[in-house]
Amino acid sequence: MISEKIINLGCITCLLIFSLVAHYMDEPYFVTLATRITIFAMAAIGLNLVLGFGNLISLGHAAFFGFGGYISGILATHAFNSEPIFEWPLIFSGSSNLIVIWVLTALLCSALALVIGFFCLRTTGVYFIMITLAFAQMIYYFAISWPSYGGEDGLSIFIRSSLFNINTMNGMNFFLICFFWLGLSLYLTSRIIQSPFGLALRASRYNLDRVKSVGITPFRIQLLAFVISGVITGIAGSLYADLNRFVSPSSLSWQMSGELIVFIIIGGVGYIYGPLIGAIFFVTFEQIFGSYSEHWQVFLGLLIILTILFARGGLIGFLSRSRDYE
Amino acid sequence: MNEILVIEDLSKSFGAVMASDKVNFSLKRGEIHALIGPNGAGKSTLIKQIIGEIRQDSGSILLDGLEVSNQNVPTRIRLGLARTFQITNVISDFSVFQNLLLALIGIEKKEFTFFSKAVSNKLLVEKVNKILDETELSEKKDEVAVRLSHGERRQLEIGLALALSPKVILLDEPMAGLSVDIIEKMKKSFMKIKAKVPVLLIEHDMDVVFAIADRISVLVNGTIVATGAARDIRMNREVKKAYLGID
Numbered sequence: 341m342i343s344e345k346i347i348n349l350g351c352i353t354c355l356l357i358f359s360l361v362a363h364y365m366d367e368p369y370f371v372t373l374a375t376r377i378t379i380f381a382m383a384a385i386g387l388n389l390v391l392g393f394g395n396l397i398s399l400g401h402a403a404f405f406g407f408g409g410y411i412s413g414i415l416a417t418h419a420f421n422s423e424p425i426f427e428w429p430l431i432f433s434g435s436s437n438l439i440v441i442w443v444l445t446a447l448l449c450s451a452l453a454l455v456i457g458f459f460c461l462r463t464t465g466v467y468f469i470m471i472t473l474a475f476a477q478m479i480y481y482f483a484i485s486w487p488s489y490g491g492e493d494g495l496s497i498f499i500r501s502s503l504f505n506i507n508t509m510n511g512m513n514f515f516l517i518c519f520f521w522l523g524l525s526l527y528l529t530s531r532i533i534q535s536p537f538g539l540a541l542r543a544s545r546y547n548l549d550r551v552k553s554v555g556i557t558p559f560r561i562q563l564l565a566f567v568i569s570g571v572i573t574g575i576a577g578s579l580y581a582d583l584n585r586f587v588s589p590s591s592l593s594w595q596m597s598g599e600l601i602v603f604i605i606i607g608g609v610g611y612i613y614g615p616l617i618g619a620i621f622f623v624t625f626e627q628i629f630g631s632y633s634e635h636w637q638v639f640l641g642l643l644i645i646l647t648i649l650f651a652r653g654g655l656i657g658f659l660s661r662s663r664d665y666e
Numbered sequence: 667m668n669e670i671l672v673i674e675d676l677s678k679s680f681g682a683v684m685a686s687d688k689v690n691f692s693l694k695r696g697e698i699h700a701l702i703g704p705n706g707a708g709k710s711t712l713i714k715q716i717i718g719e720i721r722q723d724s725g726s727i728l729l730d731g732l733e734v735s736n737q738n739v740p741t742r743i744r745l746g747l748a749r750t751f752q753i754t755n756v757i758s759d760f761s762v763f764q765n766l767l768l769a770l771i772g773i774e775k776k777e778f779t780f781f782s783k784a785v786s787n788k789l790l791v792e793k794v795n796k797i798l799d800e801t802e803l804s805e806k807k808d809e810v811a812v813r814l815s816h817g818e819r820r821q822l823e824i825g826l827a828l829a830l831s832p833k834v835i836l837l838d839e840p841m842a843g844l845s846v847d848i849i850e851k852m853k854k855s856f857m858k859i860k861a862k863v864p865v866l867l868i869e870h871d872m873d874v875v876f877a878i879a880d881r882i883s884v885l886v887n888g889t890i891v892a893t894g895a896a897r898d899i900r901m902n903r904e905v906k907k908a909y910l911g912i913d
């Protein structure tokens with residue numbers, strides 16, 4: 341058995357080395373591929389905080405992923421055509437400064453998560469799954485029917501937004517920015533789940549009565565976790581829009597939510613690095629089998645079934661059989 | 667004021683079943699007050715109302731002079747109530763240590779601390795170790811709760827209640843299903859607990875009740891039919907008839 345730490349370290353190092361090699365071999369396609377993995381992993385890390393550690397199965401996290409993307413896209417569009425987003429009560433113009441974009445994404449996504457969480461967390465189990473899905477679908481259809489930002493066709497970002505003096509149009513630079521965010525979200529998650537807050541969140545997963553009977557209100561714990569989770573996924577969505585220089589309603593779709601869950605299941609539910617390993621595996625799998633057959637998802641489905649039947653802890657659980665965070 | 671917990675005219679019905687019918691009851695400082703009664707008498711329902719899991723239909727609950735019957739469970743816990751569950755209820759995938767740590771996080775209001783490791787909070791860990799000592803669970807500290815024996819899980823339940831440093835402790839059949847020698851141990855530990863915090867004890871084993879209770883109340887069909895010192899209750903004819911089954 342390999343220790344969980346080695347698997348984690350191995351995966352993140354491989355990702356970095358892979359993109360560096362691709363960069364020096366002048367293969368921008370593979371740099372972009374590594375960036376996609378990084379961003380997907382980060383989005384799923386956000387979801388894993390509530391799904392893996394709080395047992396809150398949200399089938400609506402695409403709402404945050406897509407919302408983050410649209411915030412990025414809308415700000416960049418307005419910065420590009422110099423029209424303010426709104427003029428009353430004060431003039432609010434677009435921005436192509438990534439810091440501004442990230443701060444706004446974090447603020448708006450936490451507001452959205454607060455609202456969605458406030459309603460959804462009054463339910464549990466299957467109802468929670470359905471109501472998170474319903475919220476996400478509402479936003480999805482709203483995006484489709486709102487013509488000023490591209491509606492069904494999506495919204496193009498003409499110039500990738502900038503960060504200090506870094507040339508973000510350089511694929512490797514942009515990869516490193518995303519890689520930084522990945523590292524940060526992994527670090528934050530590992531700190532959070534070992535903290536008193538994390539212990540309370542993990543306790544709320546199955547046993548609300550016990551949590552209440554030590555004086556803790558599970559709803560508040562879960563709501564806050566939901567907000568942190570929404571922010572992480574939202575910033576990943578913002579990066580994804582910048583990567584593609586395009587954002588469309590498909591990033592808000594339930595398929596997107598489902599993919600995030602698939603990353604977590606393949607990698608290992610409740611493991612900090614589970615989403616990263618799941619995303620690496622998923623994208624690689626898609627690359628290899630996608631080129632043989634357009635029905636590659638059939639094999640993916642088979643794999644998911646096998647994981648659920650025989651390796652409940654996903655790849656990490658299968659390889660390590662231990663949990664470092666305990 | 668000698669009475670720490672006072673219940674006045676508490677009523678609760680489930681459809682046609684009167685689980686509590688104008689219950690009046692008090693718990694004094696320094697006592698073990700046993701609540702006995704046949705199955706379905708309404709003992710657990712009374713504890714659930716005191717702790718706030720079930721809202722009463724009418725009546726009031728005073729903790730240390732403060733009306734608590736409109737508060738939710740976590741608030742009442744922080745005001746000084748603690749309970750154990752009739753069916754043991756601990757976080758089963760947490761270790762004994764983590765379970766107790768959770769209780770201390772709760773009562774010390776540390777649940778919104780994000781960045782420090784829970785296990786490196788010296789103050790909390792020190793208190794957990796003290797409770798581990800008191801409940802004789804030190805050796806099982808790192809055992810995951812599902813792997814504990816029934817008796818150990820009962821001890822952990824009591825440890826979780828003690829960890830809250832409560833003003834009142836409510837125990838719902840803490841000895842159910844335990845072997846004779848463990849019951850002897852538990853009896854001793856209750857005498858120790860009583861020195862620090864008054865206990866409301868629901869218990870079916872009459873030998874235990876008569877051995878350790880200072881006062882006894884008898885609940886039948888949601889009504890308290892008798893309250894008094896242990897030796898008086900033993901002699902009470904109505905109790906014998908209604909509950910002990912002796913004429």
Ligand SMILES: Nc1ncnc2c1ncn2[C@@H]1O[C@H](COP(=O)(O)OP(=O)(O)OP(=O)(O)O)[C@@H](O)[C@H]1O
Nearest residue numbers: 680683685703704705706707708709710711712752
């Ligand atoms: N949630 C509920 N809904 C409906 N009826 C209930 C509910 N909880 C308890 N009851 C009923 O109320 C009565 C009192 O139940 P309670 O559990 O308080 O009894 P008890 O004295 O604790 O019994 P035991 O000794 O078996 O634990 C019983 O008739 C029970 O069926």
Ligand SMILES: [Mg+2]
Nearest residue numbers: 709710711752
């Ligand atoms: Mg009962």
